[in-house]
Amino acid sequence: MNRAKTLAAASVLLVVAGGAVAAQAHAAEQSSVPVANPGVTEKLDRGLIAMRTPKGNFLSWRQLTGDAATYAVYRDGARIATSGVTNFTDVGAPAGATYTVGSGVGTLAAGDPVQTFATSQDVPIQIPAGGTTPDGVAYTYSANDASVGDLDGDGQWEIVLKWDPSNAKDNSQSGYTGNVFIDAYELNGTRLWRIDLGRNIRAGAHYTQFQVYDYDGDGKSEVAMKTADGTKDGGGTVIGSSSADYRNSSGYILTGPEFLTVFSGQTGRALDTENYVPARGTVSSWGDSYGNRVDRFLAGTAYVTGSYPSIIMARGYYTRSVIAAWDFRNGALTRRWTFDSSSSTNGSAWTGQGNHQLSIADVDADGRDEILYGAMAVDDNGNGLWVNGQGHGDAYHVGDLIPGRAGLEVFKVDESTTKLAAWMADARTGSIIWSNASCGCDNGRGVSADIYAGSPGAESWSSAVSGLFNTGGGNIGRKPGSANFVIWWDGDGQRELLDGTHIDKYGTGGDTRLLTASGVHSNNGTKATPSLQADILGDWREEAIWPTSDNTKLRIYSTTDSTSISRPSLMQDRMYREAVAWQNTAYNQPPHPSFAIG
Numbered sequence: 001m002n003r004a005k006t007l008a009a010a011s012v013l014l015v016v017a018g019g020a021v022a023a024q025a026h027a028a029e030q031s032s033v034p035v036a037n038p039g040v041t042e043k044l045d046r047g048l049i050a051m052r053t054p055k056g057n058f059l060s061w062r063q064l065t066g067d068a069a070t071y072a073v074y075r076d077g078a079r080i081a082t083s084g085v086t087n088f089t090d091v092g093a094p095a096g097a098t099y100t101v102g103s104g105v106g107t108l109a110a111g112d113p114v115q116t117f118a119t120s121q122d123v124p125i126q127i128p129a130g131g132t133t134p135d136g137v138a139y140t141y142s143a144n145d146a147s148v149g150d151l152d153g154d155g156q157w158e159i160v161l162k163w164d165p166s167n168a169k170d171n172s173q174s175g176y177t178g179n180v181f182i183d184a185y186e187l188n189g190t191r192l193w194r195i196d197l198g199r200n201i202r203a204g205a206h207y208t209q210f211q212v213y214d215y216d217g218d219g220k221s222e223v224a225m226k227t228a229d230g231t232k233d234g235g236g237t238v239i240g241s242s243s244a245d246y247r248n249s250s251g252y253i254l255t256g257p258e259f260l261t262v263f264s265g266q267t268g269r270a271l272d273t274e275n276y277v278p279a280r281g282t283v284s285s286w287g288d289s290y291g292n293r294v295d296r297f298l299a300g301t302a303y304v305t306g307s308y309p310s311i312i313m314a315r316g317y318y319t320r321s322v323i324a325a326w327d328f329r330n331g332a333l334t335r336r337w338t339f340d341s342s343s344s345t346n347g348s349a350w351t352g353q354g355n356h357q358l359s360i361a362d363v364d365a366d367g368r369d370e371i372l373y374g375a376m377a378v379d380d381n382g383n384g385l386w387v388n389g390q391g392h393g394d395a396y397h398v399g400d401l402i403p404g405r406a407g408l409e410v411f412k413v414d415e416s417t418t419k420l421a422a423w424m425a426d427a428r429t430g431s432i433i434w435s436n437a438s439c440g441c442d443n444g445r446g447v448s449a450d451i452y453a454g455s456p457g458a459e460s461w462s463s464a465v466s467g468l469f470n471t472g473g474g475n476i477g478r479k480p481g482s483a484n485f486v487i488w489w490d491g492d493g494q495r496e497l498l499d500g501t502h503i504d505k506y507g508t509g510g511d512t513r514l515l516t517a518s519g520v521h522s523n524n525g526t527k528a529t530p531s532l533q534a535d536i537l538g539d540w541r542e543e544a545i546w547p548t549s550d551n552t553k554l555r556i557y558s559t560t561d562s563t564s565i566s567r568p569s570l571m572q573d574r575m576y577r578e579a580v581a582w583q584n585t586a587y588n589q590p591p592h593p594s595f596a597i598g
Contacts, residue, residue, distance in 0.1 A: 045155035050116040060538030068104040086539040122553035124189030133176035143547035145584035146531040149212035149221025151265030168203035176251040177203035193234030193268025200228035209299030215328040234268015252291035278322040287319040300582040302369035317354020337382030356587035359398040363427040386430035397448040399592030401458035411448035434473025445483040450598040485590040491563035493598030520546035535570035
């Protein structure tokens with residue numbers, strides 16, 4: 001491990017509930033033991049964070065697969081406690097103390113001590129310069145969606161961040177947009193590289209879905225996304241033609257080549273570029289002639305072989321849906337299979353069944369992942385698995401939502417006024433378990449998660465249906481005040497409500513505010529999502545990352561609540577790790593693991 005880098009990273013702070021501040025912590029211990037889901041071998045360091053609270057210093061760290069049952073806690077080099085859980089409050093400790101946590105009760109583990117900080121500091125980011133469109137409209141930039149990956153193989157996460165111009169468009173809107181930029185940052189704010197996607201990639205939530213994952217098994221994450229003529233990689237090399245301009249007078253890009261490129265996570269340089277599958281072909285064959293439905297893209301990462309991850313790239317869901325699985329091995333992209341809803345082996349039943357997002361899960365417990373794609377699912381071999389005909393929707397949740405029932409479940413809301421308003425189904429078969437009758441409207445938002453300890457398993461609710469529903473579809477009372485993200489934040493096994501720039505605790509009589517983030521903004525308009533929600537630091541509970549209001553920093557929030565629950569980092573669960581990878585896809589959704597905690 002690079003000591004200079006680690007010490008620099010230790011100065012990165014996290015703003016936490018109550019205004020306390022935490023330092024990023026990195027111990028030298030690492031683990032490469034495969035986790036319960038076959039194929040996941042990413043290594044993680046201890047991820048220790050030390051945060052100042054009114055009681056003293058709150059410590060939180062990762063449990064790694066294969067850990068001993070106890071941890072030795074050291075302050076300023078001297079052992080002060082043995083903990084059986086992955087958090088500890090050093091009551092009355094000085095603000096300037098430094099800490100190390102080792103696995104087991106033996107000698108002090110090698111690693112740099114982590115200092116506790118009492119003032120706020122964020123992850124600096126570098127805003128791109130604005131510009132002017134061909135029709136003379138000026139634009140600026142704001143930080144948008146983010147992902148994480150171990151880009152350099154040191155066991156620490158780096159952040160990959162998308163910059164959107166102020167004139168980014170929904171596909172249904174005409175007009176030119178500025179270029180999209182993708183940056184990579186160390187947690188100390190060091191920028192590793194910048195990719196300029198160029199004039200031939202339009203800006204908006206449905207155009208650029210970037211995947212960050214270690215696809216070739218070298219211990220370093222790659223970055224994969226759709227590119228075009230004029231894309232400039234992190235080393236300044238242009239893909240294709242640097243002068244080509246395929247924008248029409250309405251700002252749409254409906255001609256010209258389209259590519260899939262894998263970039264080095266360490267340098268940002270293009271490693272391999274292939275033609276994007278599927279090609280756009282005839283624009284009108286996707287549902288309209290002006291360019292709305294043809295450029296609806298989704299992306300994910302799936303272990304379709306069971307042994308290593310593949311890149312999932314998809315196009316279309318209102319009518320035709322095409323999903324392609326790509327392997328990146330030995331420096332080259334190879335297409336493994338392609339599912340096409342319009343092929344002769346599928347047929348009209350598969351048309352128009354996709355969502356504004358997808359999910360990845362091993363729904364048949366054979367060690368290989370399936371692609372959950374709205375009201376349909378595609379098997380690990382690229383064949384259609386099931387379709388239930390409920391059509392397109394805007395929100396989607398896949399997980400162990402009914403713990404007392406074998407397997408995983410899907411909760412989905414529907415846009416069609418003639419379909420069910422919302423439904424819960426078996427993720428392996430698509431068979432509906434319970435449903436809400438049609439509301440005669442577009443039911444635009446919905447969530448399924450365990451937010452209430454008074455009812456076992458996940459509770460489900462949606463924007464157009466009154467009430468909160470239990471695992472059997474029974475209405476158990478007041479629905480939450482938001483239908484957006486959910487996050488593990490306090491010390492119990494239930495998730496809290498994350499909406500806009502705040503976190504609330506559900507209660508039958510009303511929601512209770514736990515955190516109001518300061519000086520930050522949410523992303524994606526009315527979707528009001530963070531740049532990223534993931535378990536990236538400390539114990540199994542999750543962090544939320546928002547850009548500051550001036551887009552000069554990313555602000556990471558972590559909890560200082562104690563918990564008696566100890567379990568391995570959520571990022572060591574394959575389904576959760578894949579969910580963090582696809583979280584930035586189109587209408588962002590929160591990540592779910594393959595198991596139930598509460």
